[in-house]
Amino acid sequence: MDFLLTEEQQLIGQAAREFAREALDPVAPALDHDGTWPAEAVAALAGQDFLGLFLPAAHGGAEAGFVSLVEVLEALSRSSAAVAAILAHHALAAYAVDRWGTEAQKRTWLPRLAKGEVLAAAALHEHGASPLMAVHHPEGWVLEGVKGFVRNAGQAGLIVASAATGEGRRSLFLVEAGASGLETGAPAETMGLRGCPVAELRFNSVVLPDAALLGPADGGAALEAEILALAALANGAMTVGIGSAAVEHAAAYAKTRVQFGRPIAALEAIQTLLAEAATDCHLGRLALRHAARLLDEGQPFQVEAAMVQQFLGRMGARILQDTVQVEGGFGYSEFMPLPRLFRDMAGTTLRDAPADLPEAVIAASLLA
Amino acid sequence: MPNILVCFKWVLDEQDIKVRPADLSLDSSRAKGKISDFDRNAIEAAVGLVEAQGGRVDALTFGGPSVKNALKDVLSRGADRVLWIADPLAETADAFVTAHVLAAAIRQHGPYDLVLCGEGSSDAFNQQLPVRLAALLDQPCLSFAQTLELQGDRARATRKLGDSVEEAEAGLPAVASVLGEMNKPRIPTLKQVLGAAKKPQIEVPLAALGLEAGLLRPRSTRLGVRGFVMNRRNIIFKEPDAAANVARLAASLASEGLC
Amino acid sequence: MAGIFVYSEDAALAGQLLTPALELKRALGQPVAVLAPDPASAAALAALGPDRVLVLEGASGSPEALAPALAALLAQEEAQVVLVGATLRGKHLAAHVAAVLGAGLASDARALAPAEGGLGVQRILYGGLAVSDEVLAFPAVATIQAGTSPAPAPSAAEVAIEPVQVQADARIRVHRVEKAAAGGVDIAASRRLVAVGRGFRTREDLDLASSLAGALHADLACTRGIAEDEHWLPIERYIGISGRTVKPDLYVAAGLSGQVQHMVGCRESRVIVAVNSDERAPIFEAADYGIVGDLYQVLPLLTAALAK
Numbered sequence: 001m002d003f004l005l006t007e008e009q010q011l012i013g014q015a016a017r018e019f020a021r022e023a024l025d026p027v028a029p030a031l032d033h034d035g036t037w038p039a040e041a042v043a044a045l046a047g048q049d050f051l052g053l054f055l056p057a058a059h060g061g062a063e064a065g066f067v068s069l070v071e072v073l074e075a076l077s078r079s080s081a082a083v084a085a086i087l088a089h090h091a092l093a094a095y096a097v098d099r100w101g102t103e104a105q106k107r108t109w110l111p112r113l114a115k116g117e118v119l120a121a122a123a124l125h126e127h128g129a130s131p132l133m134a135v136h137h138p139e140g141w142v143l144e145g146v147k148g149f150v151r152n153a154g155q156a157g158l159i160v161a162s163a164a165t166g167e168g169r170r171s172l173f174l175v176e177a178g179a180s181g182l183e184t185g186a187p188a189e190t191m192g193l194r195g196c197p198v199a200e201l202r203f204n205s206v207v208l209p210d211a212a213l214l215g216p217a218d219g220g221a222a223l224e225a226e227i228l229a230l231a232a233l234a235n236g237a238m239t240v241g242i243g244s245a246a247v248e249h250a251a252a253y254a255k256t257r258v259q260f261g262r263p264i265a266a267l268e269a270i271q272t273l274l275a276e277a278a279t280d281c282h283l284g285r286l287a288l289r290h291a292a293r294l295l296d297e298g299q300p301f302q303v304e305a306a307m308v309q310q311f312l313g314r315m316g317a318r319i320l321q322d323t324v325q326v327e328g329g330f331g332y333s334e335f336m337p338l339p340r341l342f343r344d345m346a347g348t349t350l351r352d353a354p355a356d357l358p359e360a361v362i363a364a365s366l367l368a
Numbered sequence: 369m370p371n372i373l374v375c376f377k378w379v380l381d382e383q384d385i386k387v388r389p390a391d392l393s394l395d396s397s398r399a400k401g402k403i404s405d406f407d408r409n410a411i412e413a414a415v416g417l418v419e420a421q422g423g424r425v426d427a428l429t430f431g432g433p434s435v436k437n438a439l440k441d442v443l444s445r446g447a448d449r450v451l452w453i454a455d456p457l458a459e460t461a462d463a464f465v466t467a468h469v470l471a472a473a474i475r476q477h478g479p480y481d482l483v484l485c486g487e488g489s490s491d492a493f494n495q496q497l498p499v500r501l502a503a504l505l506d507q508p509c510l511s512f513a514q515t516l517e518l519q520g521d522r523a524r525a526t527r528k529l530g531d532s533v534e535e536a537e538a539g540l541p542a543v544a545s546v547l548g549e550m551n552k553p554r555i556p557t558l559k560q561v562l563g564a565a566k567k568p569q570i571e572v573p574l575a576a577l578g579l580e581a582g583l584l585r586p587r588s589t590r591l592g593v594r595g596f597v598m599n600r601r602n603i604i605f606k607e608p609d610a611a612a613n614v615a616r617l618a619a620s621l622a623s624e625g626l627c
Numbered sequence: 628m629a630g631i632f633v634y635s636e637d638a639a640l641a642g643q644l645l646t647p648a649l650e651l652k653r654a655l656g657q658p659v660a661v662l663a664p665d666p667a668s669a670a671a672l673a674a675l676g677p678d679r680v681l682v683l684e685g686a687s688g689s690p691e692a693l694a695p696a697l698a699a700l701l702a703q704e705e706a707q708v709v710l711v712g713a714t715l716r717g718k719h720l721a722a723h724v725a726a727v728l729g730a731g732l733a734s735d736a737r738a739l740a741p742a743e744g745g746l747g748v749q750r751i752l753y754g755g756l757a758v759s760d761e762v763l764a765f766p767a768v769a770t771i772q773a774g775t776s777p778a779p780a781p782s783a784a785e786v787a788i789e790p791v792q793v794q795a796d797a798r799i800r801v802h803r804v805e806k807a808a809a810g811g812v813d814i815a816a817s818r819r820l821v822a823v824g825r826g827f828r829t830r831e832d833l834d835l836a837s838s839l840a841g842a843l844h845a846d847l848a849c850t851r852g853i854a855e856d857e858h859w860l861p862i863e864r865y866i867g868i869s870g871r872t873v874k875p876d877l878y879v880a881a882g883l884s885g886q887v888q889h890m891v892g893c894r895e896s897r898v899i900v901a902v903n904s905d906e907r908a909p910i911f912e913a914a915d916y917g918i919v920g921d922l923y924q925v926l927p928l929l930t931a932a933l934a935k
Contacts, residue, residue: 493734591747602915
C-alpha cells in the first residue's frame with residue numbers, strides 16, 4: 001500500500017496504465033508521425049470518465065480528485081504524451097469553469113465537458129505582438145487581439161481566455177469556438193506532442209455577453225496564476241511519465257546491447273546515467289503527488305507546484321539526453337521510441353512565458 | 369434474473385518476479401498482486417450476462433492476508449459484492465483444499481444459478497478447480513468455454529478442447545470455466561473504481577465454514593521452486609553478409625550431426 | 628486392492644503413459660492397469676506391458692461424461708496412482724476423479740518418481756518462469772502431456788482384457804462436435820521442427836519455411852498468433868503454454884520473438900536455432916545457434932545450403 005495513494009487512487013492508476021497499454025501503445029508511433037487528431041483515443045478517454053476526472057458528480061464528473069489526475073496523466077504519458085496533453089489542457093479549462101463559474105455557467109458547460117461532448121482549451125499565453133484586450137460596452141464585451149500556443153485549438157468547443165481589461169488588470173472569459181470573429185490559426189508543426197494541436201486564436205472584435213465573464217472582473221491575474229500552477233502539475237505528470245518510459249526502455253536496451261563482450265548495462269557510466277534519471281523521476285513523482293494532494297485538500301499549492309515545475313523542467317531535458325546516450329547510435333535513429341519521447345519531453349518542460357518563471361514564485365514565498 | 373458467483377484468485381504478477389542468478393531462487397519482493405488473468409475474463413462474462421438479463425454477481429475468493437487488496441479491485445470490475453476468506457492456510461492450500469473451502473462458502477451463501485471460474489490461475493495454472501468444485505457441489509461443469517449463454521434455466525457453451533469444438537448444454541445450477549479468449553475484460557472507469565467503496569465486502573471466517581480438519585490438509589506439498597534458466601550456447605552469427613552467416617550455421621548444424 | 632491406473636481417450640498417448648506407470652510399478656510394487664476406451668485400443672495397449680486391461684463398455688460418451696463412472700471405478704479399485712493424458716478433456720476427467728477420490732492432482736506433470744510420502748512430480752509455474760518440485764500423497768492423480776515419454780517397448784506377455792460397464796453422465800447434452808481439420812502430423816512426434824511466427828508477412832510467405840523444413844526433413848509448427856489469430860496453420864501445430872509441448876532434436880525458430888509463453892513449449896529441444904531480424908529478440912538468448920538477419924533473405928539461402 002503506497003502511503004501517498006489511497007486504494008482508489010492506486011486502482012485508478014492501475015486502470016489508467018492498462019488503458020494506456022491497450023488503447024494508446026498501438027497508436028502512439030503513428031500519431032507522432034502523422035500528427036492527425038486522435039479522435040478514437042479521445043472518445044476512449046471519455047469512456048473511461050477521464051474527461052470529467054475531477055469535476056463534481058452533480059455535473060456528471062467522476063470527482064476523483066487531483067492526485068488521480070496526476071496518476072492518470074503520468075500513466076497516459078508513458079504511452080502517448082500527446083494524448084495526455086489533450087486531456088491535460090482540457091482539464092485546465094474545465095478546472096477554471098468548475099472553480100470560478102457561476103451556477104449557470106457550470107450547468108451549461110460542466111456536464112458536456114465531463115462527457116467529452118465538448119472539448120475545452122485554455123488560451124492564456126500570448127506572443128506579445130497583439131495582446132488580447134477586452135473592452136466593456138453596453139452590449140457586453142468586445143475582445144480584440146491574439147492568443148498564442150493554444151493547445152486543443154481547432155478541436156475545443158469551449159475556450160477559457162484571459163484578456164487585459166484595463167491598465168494592469170486582467171479578466172477571464174468563456175468563449176465558444178463558433179463565436180463570430182474568432183479565427184483559429186493553422187495548427188503549428190511542433191517538435192513533439194504531435195497529435196495535440198496547437199495554434200493561434202485571433203479575436204477580431206469578438207462580442208461576448210456579460211455572462212461570458214468567468215470569475216470576478218479584473219480579478220483574472222490571480223485566477224490565471226492558479227491555472228498555470230495546475231498546468232505545472234499537469235506538465236510535471238507528463239514529464240514523469242515520459243521520463244519513466246525512457247528509463248525503462250533504455251534499461252531494457254542496456255541489458256541486451258553487448259559491446260566488447262559485456263552488456264553495456266555492466267558499465268558504470270551507464271549505471272550512473274540510469275540511476276540519476278530514475279531517481280529524478282521518483283522524486284518528481286513524489287513531489288507531484290504531494291502538491292496534488294494539497295490541491296485535493298483545498299490548501300494553497302502554488303508554491304509547491306512551482307517547485308515541481310522548476311525541478312522537473314531541469315530534469316526533463318537532462319533525462320532524455322542521458323538516456324539517448326545510453327542507447328548510443330540506436331537511440332538517435334527514428335525507429336526507436338526514444339526520439340519521440342525526447343521531443344515530447346521538450347513540449348512538457350517548455351517555459352511558456354517570462355512571467356511564469358517558477359523561481360519567481362518560489363522566491364516570492366521565501367522573501368515576502 | 370440469474371444469481372451468478374465468480375470465483376477469483378489474487379496472485380502475484382509473474383512479470384515482476386525475478387530469478388536470482390546465484391541460486392535460481394525466485395525474488396517476488398517487487399511483485400504486485402493482481403486478479404488472475406482468466407478470472408478477469410470470468411468476471412467480465414458474469415457482468416455481461418447480468419447486464420443483459422438482470423440478476424446479480426457475487427465474487428468469492430480464498431487467500432492469504434493480501435487478499436484484502438483484491439476487494440475493491442474486483443468490485444470496480446462489476447461485482448455487486450465480494451465474499452472473502454482470508455486465512456494463512458491459503459498459503460499452502462492446494463486445489464483439493466481450495467475446492468472444499470469454496471464449495472462450503474457457496475453452500476453457505478448461495479444458492480447460485482451459475483458458478484464461473486477462469487480455466488486456470490496465472491500462477492500455478494492447475495486447471496482443475498472449476499471441475500473439482502462442480503464435483504463437490506454435484507453439478508455439471510461446462511469447462512473450457514469460449515462462449516457462454518444463459519437461456520432460462522439452462523446454460524449453453526461452446527467448448528474449445530484442443531482438437532475439437534463442442535456445443536454443450538446443461539441445466540442450472542451449473543459450473544463453468546472460461547477461456548481467456550472469451551472476452552476482453554473492460555478497464556474499470558473512474559466512476560466504477562470510486563463506486564467500489566459503496567459495495568459490500570463480506571468477510572467469511574474460515575472457521576465459520578465448519579470444514580473438518582481432513583479437508584483442510586493439502587494433498588500435494590511443494591518442496592521447492594527454482595527459476596528456469598535456459599543454458600544455451602548462444603552462438604549468434606550477425607555478419608552483414610547473409611550468405612556468410614548461413615555458411616557458418618550450416619557448418620554448426622553439421623557438427624551437431626543434424627545435416 | 629491398489630494399483631497404478633492409466634487412461635487417455637487418445638490411445639497413442641495412453642501408450643506413452645505406460646512408461647512412467649511401469650517405472651512406478653517397479654518402485655511401488657503395484658500392478659499397472661490400463662482403462663481403454665474401446666476394444667481396438669485395448670488390444671494395442673495390452674501389447675505394451677500392463678498387468679491388466681479394462682475396456683470400457685456401455686457408454687460412448689466423451690471422457691468428461693465418463694468421469695463420474697471412472698471415478699467410482701477407481702475408488703472401488705482403491706487406485707493409488709491415476710495417470711491421465713493431458714488433453715483438455717483428460718484434464719477435466721482427472722479433476723473430477725481427484726475430487727471424488729479426495730486426491731491431489733498434478734497438472735502437466737513431469738519427472739514422476741516415488742518420493743517420501745507419495746508421488747514426486749515436477750510442474751511449471753508462472754507461465755514457464757519457474758519449475759516446482761511437489762509431492763502428492765497417495766492416492767495421487769496426474770495429467771501428463773503427449774511427448775513427455777515415449778511408449779514402452781512391446782511386451783510379449785499375455786494380458787486378459789476385462790470388460791467394465793460404465794454409464795455416461797447425462798447432465799451435459801452435447802449438440803455438436805466439430806473436429807478440427809486434421810493437420811496430418813503429430814508434431815509432438817517430429818524429430819525436427821521449423822516454427823514460424825509473426826515475422827512472416829503473409830500466408831504464402833510460409834512457403835519459405837516449408838522449403839527449409841523440406842531440406843531439413845522437418846515438420847512445420849508455429850506460435851499462437853499464427854494458428855489462433857491468422858489461421859495460417861492448424862491449431863495442433865501451435866507450440867506454447869496452452870498449445871503443444873515438443874522435444875525434437877532440432878527446433879528452428881524463424882521470425883518469432885521467443886517469448887516465454889512460446890518457449891515453454893519447445894525449450895527442451897536438443898538444439899535450438901533462431902533466425903530473426905531483431906538482435907535483441909529474446910529468442911537469441913534461448914538459442915544454441917542463430918542468425919541475425921532478414922528471414923526473407925536467410926531462409927532461401929539456408930535451404931539451398933542444406934540441400935547441397
